[in-house]
Amino acid sequence: MAVGGMLLLAACDQPAPTAPAAVTAAPTAVPASPAPFGTAFQLPTAPAAAATPAAASRGTVCAFPIKLADGSAYEAARYNFNWQQGITTQQLNTRAGTLQLEGQVTIAAGERSLVILHRADTAPTLEVTDLWPPGSTLLIDPLTGASETRRADGTVARQLLMDAVGDTRGMPAYLDIKSVDRQFDAAGSYILRITTNTAHEGKFIWSFQELEIAIGEERIVQRTLSSGKQLNLYYPTKGKYSDYTGTVVVQANTVTWPLQDGGLLPFAARSATSAAAVDKTEAYPAELFSSLWELAAASCG
Known part of the structure; x- marks a missing residue:
C-alpha cells in the first residue's frame, strides 16, 4: 500500500x-x-x-x-x-x-x-x-x-x-539558521519560527539582510535595511511581490510568523544579504x- x-x-x-x-x-x-x-x-x-x-x-x-x-x-x-x-x-x-x-x-x-x-x-x-x-x-x-x-x-x-550550525562559510552567526519550528493549536492555526545561532548586535554591514520562510511555493521575507528599518514582503507563487500585512514578531535571535493557511504544506527557510545567499534548510519532509x-x-x- x-x-x-x-x-x-x-x-x-x-x-x-x-x-x-x-x-x-x-x-x-x-x-x-x-x-x-x-x-x-x-x-x-x-x-x-x-x-x-x-x-x-x-x-x-x-x-x-x-x-x-x-x-x-x-x-x-x-x-x-x-x-x-x-x-x-x-x-x-x-x-x-x-x-x-x-x-x-x-x-x-x-x-x-x-x-x-x-x-x-x-x-x-x-x-x-x-x-x-x-x-x-x-x-x-x-x-x-x-x-x-x-x-x-x-x-x-x-x-x-x-539545521547545522557553522555552515555559512564565515558569514555572521546571526544569519546562521539553527532551526525552523512549526507549532499548531487545536484549531489548526500555527506559528512558524526561525531561530538563528545568535541575535544581531552592532551595525548592519550590507545594504540589506533578510530571513525568509517558504510555505509550499509562497515566501515571506523579513528584510532589514542598513539603516535598521525593517520591511516585510510577500512573494506569491506567481506575480510580483507586495508588502506582507500579517503579524511578524522579531525577538532576540528568532523571527515568528502567526499563520492560518498552508499548514499541510512543507516549509523551509533561508538567509541572505544584498551580496549573497548565506544559509538555507531543506524542505520539511511532511x-x-x-x-x-x-x-x-x-x-x-
Whole structure:
C-alpha cells in the first residue's frame, strides 16, 4: 500500500510474532536485529544513576520495516516509556543503543511514545519538554534532523527542522539558521519560527539582510535595511511581490510568523544579504512523517 509516496509493508507479510516465552526469557534486553517486524517486546527504561532512585519503569518496543519511494528500505521502531515524576534523566534502550532522555524536574509524568526511523545515527541525548506531553508521540528522522510531535488523537502539534550550525562559510552567526519550528493549536492555526545561532548586535554591514520562510511555493521575507528599518514582503507563487500585512514578531535571535493557511504544506527557510545567499534548510519532509505515523499505527496498533 502506498502512503505519502512510500510503500507500506503489511505486518502480515512478516514472520509470526515471537512467542511470549521468548520475551520473558530475557526481560532486560532488546532482541537483536533482525527480529519479527510488528512484534512488541518488553523494554527497560531505567533512570540514570545520578537521578532519583525510583524503580525502573518498563515500556515496549515495536519494530517495523519502511520502504521509501526510491526503493531504499530501513527499519523503524516505536518505543513506549513512562517518564517518572521528579527526575531529570532517564535511559531508554533502543535498537540503535542507549538513548539518554533529559528533562526539567517539573515535566509532567506519564506515558509517551517515540518513533525513530533508523537510517542514521541518533543523537545520544533527547530532551523531554512540555511540547512532548503525556499521551503524545514524537517521531524522529536522524538523517534529516527533523521531528514531528503528534497528540494522542493523531493530530500534528509540532514540526521541527534542525539545521547545522557553522555552515555559512564565515558569514555572521546571526544569519546562521539553527532551526525552523512549526507549532499548531487545536484549531489548526500555527506559528512558524526561525531561530538563528545568535541575535544581531552592532551595525548592519550590507545594504540589506533578510530571513525568509517558504510555505509550499509562497515566501515571506523579513528584510532589514542598513539603516535598521525593517520591511516585510510577500512573494506569491506567481506575480510580483507586495508588502506582507500579517503579524511578524522579531525577538532576540528568532523571527515568528502567526499563520492560518498552508499548514499541510512543507516549509523551509533561508538567509541572505544584498551580496549573497548565506544559509538555507531543506524542505520539511511532511510526507515522510505522515507515512511513518500511519505505518507505526498499522504495524504496532
